[in-house]
Amino acid sequence: MYSYRRCPYAMRARLSLYLARIEFFIYEISLKNKPEHMLAVSPKGTVPVLILGDNQIIDESLDIMIWAFSHQGIMDKYLPQDKKQISLSLINSNDTSFKKNLDSYKYAYDDNKRENAFKKCLDYVSELDLLLEKNEYLLDDCPLMVDYAIFPFIRQFINVDVLKFEDEGFKKINQWFNRILSSNEFEHIMMKSKIS
Numbered sequence: 345m346y347s348y349r350r351c352p353y354a355m356r357a358r359l360s361l362y363l364a365r366i367e368f369f370i371y372e373i374s375l376k377n378k379p380e381h382m383l384a385v386s387p388k389g390t391v392p393v394l395i396l397g398d399n400q401i402i403d404e405s406l407d408i409m410i411w412a413f414s415h416q417g418i419m420d421k422y423l424p425q426d427k428k429q430i431s432l433s434l435i436n437s438n439d440t441s442f443k444k445n446l447d448s449y450k451y452a453y454d455d456n457k458r459e460n461a462f463k464k465c466l467d468y469v470s471e472l473d474l475l476l477e478k479n480e481y482l483l484d485d486c487p488l489m490v491d492y493a494i495f496p497f498i499r500q501f502i503n504v505d506v507l508k509f510e511d512e513g514f515k516k517i518n519q520w521f522n523r524i525l526s527s528n529e530f531e532h533i534m535m536k537s538k539i540s
C-alpha cells in the first residue's frame with residue numbers, strides 16, 4: 345500500500361488492514377515527490393493506494409476499509425447492518441463538512457475565519473459527544489468502523505491546539521479519543537515503517 349504516515353485517510357486504511365489481520369507492505373511516500381508507479385496505477389495521486397495480489401487497485405480509504413473487513417468476513421463486527429446507515433452518514437459528514445472546516449481552522453490566515461471554522465468543527469464534535477453519552481464508543485461499547493474512520497480527523501483537530509480544545513470541556517470525546525490513541529492498534533499503525 346502506498347501510504348503517508350500522518351495522512352488521516354491512510355491511517356484509517358492501515359487500521360482496517362491491521363484489524364482484519366491482513367499482511368501488507370507499506371511504501372511510505374513523500375506527497376511532494378510521488379512515485380511514478382503510484383501515479384500510473386492511480387492517476388488522482390492521493391494516498392492510500394492499495395494494490396492487491398491480482399493487481400486490483402483500491403485507491404479510496406473507505407473502499408479499503410470495506411474491502412479489508414469483507415475479505416476477512418468481519419464486516420458484521422465492524423459495520424453491523426443495523427448501524428450501517430448511521431455509520432456511513434457520520435463518516436460522510438466527517439469527510440465533507442468537518443474536513444472542510446478542519447482545513448479552514450488549520451490554514452486560515454484570518455483570525456475570524458479560523459474562529460468561525462473552529463466553532464463549526466465543534467458542532468460536529470458535539471454531535472459525536474452526544475452519542476458518547478450512551479456508549480463508550482460512538483455507536484456501541486466496542487469500537488466499530490465508524491470510530492476508526494473518524495478518529496484520525498478528530499486527532500488532527502485536537503492537535504491543532506490541545507489547550508483550546510480542552511477548554512471546551514468535552515469530557516466524553518476526550519475519553520473516547522484517549523482510549524483509541526492509546527490502543528495497540530493505533531500504536532501499531534503509527535510505528536515508523538522500515539521500508540520506504
Ligand SMILES: N[C@@H](CCC(=O)N[C@@H](CS)C(=O)NCC(=O)O)C(=O)O
Pocket residue numbers: 348350351352353354375389390391392403404405406
Ligand atoms: N478520498 C481520498 C482522499 C485521500 C487524500 O486526500 N489523501 C491526501 C493526504 S492526507 C493526499 O494524498 N493528498 C494529495 C496531495 O497532497 O498531493 C481517500 O479517502 O482515500
